[in-house]
C-alpha cells in the first residue's frame with residue numbers, strides 16, 4: 853500500500869455483480885488484462901460499460917471506511933486547485 857491513497861476507480865465485476873473500488877495504480881496495471889485488484893483484494897473482471905452499475909461491494913466499503921483518506925471528493929480537489937492558483 854502506498855502511504856498516500858490514490859484516486860479510486862469504481863468498476864463493476866462481471867463475476868459477482870458488485871461494483872468494487874480499484875485504486876488508480878491498480879487500474880493502470882490491470883488495464884492491459886482487463887483484470888483489476890480491488891481494495892478488498894477481489895480480482896475484478898471488468899463488466900461491459902453499457903451495464904448499469906451494480907451494488908457497491910460491502911467489503912470494499914469497509915476497507916474505504918477504514919481509510920478515510922482513500923476517497924477525496926471532487927469538489928474538495930477543485931477547491932484545492934483553485935486555492936493554489938492565487
Ligand SMILES: [Zn+2]
Pocket residue numbers: 871872873890891892893894909911912
Ligand atoms: Zn470489493
